[in-house]
Amino acid sequence: MSFTLTGSLPHRLSFQFQVPLVTIPKSSCNSIKVMTMATSINNDGDTSNPRKNIPHVLTVAGSDSGAGAGIQADLKACGALGVYCSTVITAVTAQNTIGVQGVHPVPESFVYEQLTSVLSDMQVDVVKTGMLPSIGVVKLLCQSLKEFPVQALVVDPVMISTSGDILADPSILIAFREELLPMADIVTPNLKEASALLGGMQLETIADMCSAAKSIHKLGPRCVLVKGGDLPAPVDAIDIFFDGEHCHELRASRIKTHNTHGTGCTLASCIAAELAKGSLMLPAVQVAKHFVETALDYSKDIEIGSGPQGPFDHFSKLRRSIYNSSVRRGFDPNDLLLYAITDSGMNKKWTRSITDAVKAAIEGGATIVQLREKDADTREFVELAKSCVEICRAHGVPLLINDRVDVALACNADGVHVGQSDMSPRIVRALLGSEKIIGVSCKTPEQALQAWADGADYIGCGGVFPTSTKANNITIGLSGLKTVCSASKLPVVAIGGINNGNARSVMEIGTPNLRGVAVVSALFDREFVSSETRKLHSVLMDVVSNK
Numbered sequence: 001m002s003f004t005l006t007g008s009l010p011h012r013l014s015f016q017f018q019v020p021l022v023t024i025p026k027s028s029c030n031s032i033k034v035m036t037m038a039t040s041i042n043n044d045g046d047t048s049n050p051r052k053n054i055p056h057v058l059t060v061a062g063s064d065s066g067a068g069a070g071i072q073a074d075l076k077a078c079g080a081l082g083v084y085c086s087t088v089i090t091a092v093t094a095q096n097t098i099g100v101q102g103v104h105p106v107p108e109s110f111v112y113e114q115l116t117s118v119l120s121d122m123q124v125d126v127v128k129t130g131m132l133p134s135i136g137v138v139k140l141l142c143q144s145l146k147e148f149p150v151q152a153l154v155v156d157p158v159m160i161s162t163s164g165d166i167l168a169d170p171s172i173l174i175a176f177r178e179e180l181l182p183m184a185d186i187v188t189p190n191l192k193e194a195s196a197l198l199g200g201m202q203l204e205t206i207a208d209m210c211s212a213a214k215s216i217h218k219l220g221p222r223c224v225l226v227k228g229g230d231l232p233a234p235v236d237a238i239d240i241f242f243d244g245e246h247c248h249e250l251r252a253s254r255i256k257t258h259n260t261h262g263t264g265c266t267l268a269s270c271i272a273a274e275l276a277k278g279s280l281m282l283p284a285v286q287v288a289k290h291f292v293e294t295a296l297d298y299s300k301d302i303e304i305g306s307g308p309q310g311p312f313d314h315f316s317k318l319r320r321s322i323y324n325s326s327v328r329r330g331f332d333p334n335d336l337l338l339y340a341i342t343d344s345g346m347n348k349k350w351t352r353s354i355t356d357a358v359k360a361a362i363e364g365g366a367t368i369v370q371l372r373e374k375d376a377d378t379r380e381f382v383e384l385a386k387s388c389v390e391i392c393r394a395h396g397v398p399l400l401i402n403d404r405v406d407v408a409l410a411c412n413a414d415g416v417h418v419g420q421s422d423m424s425p426r427i428v429r430a431l432l433g434s435e436k437i438i439g440v441s442c443k444t445p446e447q448a449l450q451a452w453a454d455g456a457d458y459i460g461c462g463g464v465f466p467t468s469t470k471a472n473n474i475t476i477g478l479s480g481l482k483t484v485c486s487a488s489k490l491p492v493v494a495i496g497g498i499n500n501g502n503a504r505s506v507m508e509i510g511t512p513n514l515r516g517v518a519v520v521s522a523l524f525d526r527e528f529v530s531s532e533t534r535k536l537h538s539v540l541m542d543v544v545s546n547k
């Protein structure tokens, strides 16, 4: 549903915003961005030239001459995530991989001039703060935000650099506590900063981090992310996210590298960028953590500078691994169109072998096949899978294995499909490598975003309709499917109770990333698999060719 706002812009344009009506959950952090498409109407009333509002983050932070942290990191992080980033520079620092050699604060009146300049002209969605060197700057920022409200404020409470240099007057704590944090949607302190905000509280365990997050929350921000990177050598990097109700433990692999300069700025900027794109807070934090983890991993061996803490690479490798994860070589989302999933019980009932069933489905037009053999012995399953790999390869159709990563490795299948209670897709990716296809079953937008963050290639979404093929399956309906598709950054295949009669209604829900239907009984609980597949194929072709 949407409503239309009309009004006037400065200069000669009038505007129309199509504003989708969204229900904002009470407990959620302020970050549901209403995505807008401004249609410019020139003086002749011509509406043919739509102007897109690109998501926009304004960073208010210090410049780092070494370009690993500060304003430079913020620009790179937003750029890598496809978000415009404007900048208000609060201080110029002379720093490199060795440390901070000098800090030159920009006069407060000129920080204010920059703020007014950007906020009065540009449509800023989210403000992210980094180095705020004085109480005066904090006060002017708060004043500007009251004058020009934005959709979300992300506060990275920078106080001391990783090299130990002081970047803000300690008196800043009062201004943080009393002025800035009450306006923040999220604050992202590391352990030292969290401790400073709480008057020196000792933080040594996950439980300490959780109680610190709750105490900081009482200062006014809607959400708190306490970063545990400095905890003594745990296996994973653990952060605590508190949304006012629940403490979530967020884990990422700990990457062994000295190229970590700018991780805090990058994380906060990525959160801001995701919020600007319309994400909810927890998924935004998860995407940001995944971004930093992947960037550190790709940059672990690069060498820039001679000091102990180098910068990392926000761009080149990431473009391949994150931004284009849906176009990983070996996976074509068009393959999801007619997704055939085997069921040994059904094929036994119709007295045919699984290999014959797979051949018949391919003959009828199946574009991808999944072996879902819940009862097979492992040895039997591997042999069956090897035969099916051969059949599928001969026809250029990818073959995935349901649940069993070991079987997929043994038969060199094209990938694996896992559900919410199977092995985590992040681990599956680590085991299979970047070239294999990974699908994840999702019933909610949060699961869909997590699947993307975990490195999946597509999601299976259902049950769209009731099914007797999978016991106790929850039905989400066409509306549930649409909600998940709209949130998903990955291509989607719909599943559950789909057949020739209802496939059109599924494919016509109107979300471009819904790429096909996955079916079991509509093909395999039938006498003639190839003709049933052909009928479904022709319905799907009819829908896609008329799109």
Ligand SMILES: Cc1ncc(COP(=O)(O)OP(=O)(O)O)c(N)n1
Binding pocket: 339, 341, 370, 372, 402, 403, 417, 418, 419, 420, 421, 422, 439, 440, 441, 459, 460, 461, 470, 493, 495, 518
């Ligand atoms: C394409 C596709 N989507 C969803 C599923 C279901 O996977 P899962 O939730 O793990 O349930 P099982 O199939 O393992 O019972 C799927 N297999 N394929």
Ligand SMILES: Cc1nc(C(=O)O)sc1CCOP(=O)(O)O
Binding pocket: 441, 442, 460, 461, 462, 463, 464, 466, 467, 468, 469, 470, 473, 495, 496, 497, 498, 518, 519, 520, 521, 522
């Ligand atoms: C295997 C499976 N997963 C589902 C999910 O909702 O994730 S529904 C399902 C069974 C689909 O079989 P049919 O096409 O016979 O309804």
Ligand SMILES: [Mg+2]
Binding pocket: 402, 403, 417, 418, 419, 422
């Ligand atoms: Mg499963």
